[in-house]
Amino acid sequence: MPTSKDVARLAGVSQSTVSYVMSGRRPISEKTRKRVEDAMAQLAFQPNAGARALASRRSQVIGLAIPFVPDLHRGSMMGFISVIATTARQSDYDILLVTDDEGPAGLERVVGQQLVDGLIIMQVEGDDARVPVIRNLPVPSVLIGIPDRHEGLQCIDADFELAGQLCVEELAQVGHETVTLVNWQDAVVRRHAMNYVKRFHRGVDRAAAAAGLKVLHAPGRITISGMEKAVAKALEQTKGIPAFIAPDAANQDLLVEALNNLGLVLGKDVSVVVNCSDSLAERQHIPLTTIGFEPDEVSRRVVNMIVRDLTDPTSRPHEAVELVRPVLKRRKSTLSQRPKR
Amino acid sequence: MPTSKDVARLAGVSQSTVSYVMSGRRPISEKTRKRVEDAMAQLAFQPNAGARALASRRSQVIGLAIPFVPDLHRGSMMGFISVIATTARQSDYDILLVTDDEGPAGLERVVGQQLVDGLIIMQVEGDDARVPVIRNLPVPSVLIGIPDRHEGLQCIDADFELAGQLCVEELAQVGHETVTLVNWQDAVVRRHAMNYVKRFHRGVDRAAAAAGLKVLHAPGRITISGMEKAVAKALEQTKGIPAFIAPDAANQDLLVEALNNLGLVLGKDVSVVVNCSDSLAERQHIPLTTIGFEPDEVSRRVVNMIVRDLTDPTSRPHEAVELVRPVLKRRKSTLSQRPKR
DNA sequence: TTGAAAGCGCTACCAA
DNA sequence: TTGGTAGCGCTTTCAA
Numbered sequence: 001m002p003t004s005k006d007v008a009r010l011a012g013v014s015q016s017t018v019s020y021v022m023s024g025r026r027p028i029s030e031k032t033r034k035r036v037e038d039a040m041a042q043l044a045f046q047p048n049a050g051a052r053a054l055a056s057r058r059s060q061v062i063g064l065a066i067p068f069v070p071d072l073h074r075g076s077m078m079g080f081i082s083v084i085a086t087t088a089r090q091s092d093y094d095i096l097l098v099t100d101d102e103g104p105a106g107l108e109r110v111v112g113q114q115l116v117d118g119l120i121i122m123q124v125e126g127d128d129a130r131v132p133v134i135r136n137l138p139v140p141s142v143l144i145g146i147p148d149r150h151e152g153l154q155c156i157d158a159d160f161e162l163a164g165q166l167c168v169e170e171l172a173q174v175g176h177e178t179v180t181l182v183n184w185q186d187a188v189v190r191r192h193a194m195n196y197v198k199r200f201h202r203g204v205d206r207a208a209a210a211a212g213l214k215v216l217h218a219p220g221r222i223t224i225s226g227m228e229k230a231v232a233k234a235l236e237q238t239k240g241i242p243a244f245i246a247p248d249a250a251n252q253d254l255l256v257e258a259l260n261n262l263g264l265v266l267g268k269d270v271s272v273v274v275n276c277s278d279s280l281a282e283r284q285h286i287p288l289t290t291i292g293f294e295p296d297e298v299s300r301r302v303v304n305m306i307v308r309d310l311t312d313p314t315s316r317p318h319e320a321v322e323l324v325r326p327v328l329k330r331r332k333s334t335l336s337q338r339p340k341r
Numbered sequence: 342m343p344t345s346k347d348v349a350r351l352a353g354v355s356q357s358t359v360s361y362v363m364s365g366r367r368p369i370s371e372k373t374r375k376r377v378e379d380a381m382a383q384l385a386f387q388p389n390a391g392a393r394a395l396a397s398r399r400s401q402v403i404g405l406a407i408p409f410v411p412d413l414h415r416g417s418m419m420g421f422i423s424v425i426a427t428t429a430r431q432s433d434y435d436i437l438l439v440t441d442d443e444g445p446a447g448l449e450r451v452v453g454q455q456l457v458d459g460l461i462i463m464q465v466e467g468d469d470a471r472v473p474v475i476r477n478l479p480v481p482s483v484l485i486g487i488p489d490r491h492e493g494l495q496c497i498d499a500d501f502e503l504a505g506q507l508c509v510e511e512l513a514q515v516g517h518e519t520v521t522l523v524n525w526q527d528a529v530v531r532r533h534a535m536n537y538v539k540r541f542h543r544g545v546d547r548a549a550a551a552a553g554l555k556v557l558h559a560p561g562r563i564t565i566s567g568m569e570k571a572v573a574k575a576l577e578q579t580k581g582i583p584a585f586i587a588p589d590a591a592n593q594d595l596l597v598e599a600l601n602n603l604g605l606v607l608g609k610d611v612s613v614v615v616n617c618s619d620s621l622a623e624r625q626h627i628p629l630t631t632i633g634f635e636p637d638e639v640s641r642r643v644v645n646m647i648v649r650d651l652t653d654p655t656s657r658p659h660e661a662v663e664l665v666r667p668v669l670k671r672r673k674s675t676l677s678q679r680p681k682r
Numbered sequence: 683t684t685g686a687a688a689g690c691g692c693t694a695c696c697a698a
Numbered sequence: 699t700t701g702g703t704a705g706c707g708c709t710t711t712c713a714a
Binding site for chain 2: 001044046047048049050051052053054059061064066068077078081082085086089094095096097098099101102109110112113114115
């Protein structure tokens with residue numbers, strides 16, 4: 001493999017000139033630049049990453065901490081990862097995976113070995129063991145998800161509170177007076193209760209209070225019979241035409257099925273609005289009014305945040321919480337337009 | 342950050358001794374080893390990856406080429422990635438992502454920069470543009486999927502031919518004389534026609550010939566009405582109780598729905614066997630007899646293949662095609678036990 | 683069983 | 699606008 005020394009010799013310049021042509025860190029005359037670039041092309045030169053990292057103390061690699069148990073959200077996760085990797089490349093960074101089964105120690109390892117210049121942490125929970133660790137790491141990191149204690153950290157997440165609010169407003173607008181919020185399934189609640197689940201609920205409750213709506217809370221059943229019971233109970237306690245908000249993807253199909261089984265016609269006898277917490281694109285097929293997020297946007301923004309930290313030497317450890325706006329997809333046919341008063 | 346020089350000083354040995362303690366490449370007395378290890382622990386020493394890569398000419402990183410368009414199989418993909426990363430760590434390798442949108446050039450880049458010691462290529466198609474490129478790369482690589490021309494390459498894939506065969510045998514065993522094979526959806530066929538689609542069909546056709554069954558081919562519709570037409574047509578041409586094989590996940594739900602709509606009772610009026618090309622685990626909820634693959638096994642084996650290449654200096658570029666056996670999950674209730682003769 | 687020292691290929695400082 | 703050169707932190711040969 002050719003080295004920059006070979007390039008320098010062929011171009012008749014010094015090795016440092018070759019280096020400066022690559023980095024652009026000092027002015028080079030058009031003439032020598034051309035000679036160097038020709039030589040590089042002729043030799044098919046590629047700079048050695050290890051040597052570069054050693055000399056410059058920057059690896060041009062970002063560590064991406066991926067969740068170990070991808071049974072929930074597994075589909076959307078993939079979208080995040082590939083967009084993150086693609087976006088990182090645009091700024092000349094590569095992505096190295098850090099799996100969760102190494103635990104927080106994995107983060108210390110890749111940083112300690114100076115394999116990575118920074119970290120992106122996916123699926124951050126309210127009380128996440130990785131958070132105290134990254135606080136003490138000498139590299140910048142950006143979190144996807146908002147931990148309870150996030151002073152001094154940079155986080156980005158979907159705005160679940162706003163999503164909850166929009167769901168309610170949508171239903172209030174067509175005249176509903178009572179809405180039933182179907183919770184996430186238990187596994188999710190257990191894991192993320194203190195995080196986005198809470199934020200979504202808060203958005204729902206506040207908007208309902210503001211609009212004078214009553215909110216019924218149904219548990220997030222994962223069986224059809226459980227769901228039917230929950231729906232029946234909600235119906236009893238609802239006056240006027242019932243309305244449902246179902247944020248958990250696993251429950252959305254069940255809810256529709258349960259309503260069907262009970263002989264309720266969507267958009268006529270009942271309204272349903274769902275929140276797609278993960279990927280909007282993925283659940284396009286659901287014929288419901290949905291509020292979801294563009295996963296690509298989160299990915300792009302998270303990369304931009306860390307790249308800025310990595311390239312801009314000023315403005316260091318500043319706290320920032322970015323919330324990504326949900327996108328509403330309205331399907332009129334699933335909203336009952338004439339609720340009884 | 343402490344260096345191996347610092348460790349050496351603290352332990353009162355030379356830097357080379359520290360290096361040999363880490364690599365184990367030469368005998369060290371128990372006494373000095375202890376001193377060095379204590380010093381390392383005391384300083385929380387971590388070797389600098391760049392320096393190590395530069396000096397040893399091995400980065401201990403494996404490049405993982407992930408598909409750009411993960412709309413199909415997106416869920417299972419995630420499982421592959423995390424298991425690959427986890428398994429690689431057991432052999433002290435990290436995983437660097439190479440996105441497909443850099444094209445084959447991305448592979449040349451990471452190898453040329455000596456960022457990676459080897460490559461794992463996911464989702465290889467029959468006629469894959471990356472294949473000619475990796476042939477000329479000076480590092481080992483392992484493919485997931487089998488390209489048409491694979492002389493001298495190391496590939497691993499699910500055994501789709503065997504899967505097709507098992508589907509047919511399962512139906513033959515309960516007495517069916519005609520089976521209808523519902524094709525993959527068009528998008529998949531277009532992309533993978535020459536690869537696993539063909540292999541699955543071959544398995545079906547051969548087993549059918551051997552058992553004296555007739556095979557009807559239905560197109561892989563993606564609308565319910567299209568599916569109903571296809572089913573109706575299949576019924577006309579079937580004598581005895583009809584049986585279906587539906588390998589494409591997207592079609593499986595549709596098929597069941599279409600059968601329902603036509604008033605056919607699964608396991609009584611009709612038998613259905615499906616192949617889950619991607620992840621067995623993911624589609625456990627389907628109440629059908631399925632033939633699928635353990636995605637984790639593919640992932641583990643692919644990593645083991647490349648690690649062996651990377652660590653065992655002998656036995657180089659050898660061709661190998663490993664096929665992973667499908668796993669049958671039988672649900673008696675979905676197989677009609679008394680077909681007419 | 684251990685040490686000394688020469689690089690690995692690049693960056694960046696100091697001069698010119 | 700360019701060149702010379704001293705490292706970056708590790709591995710590995712050569713000697714002892």
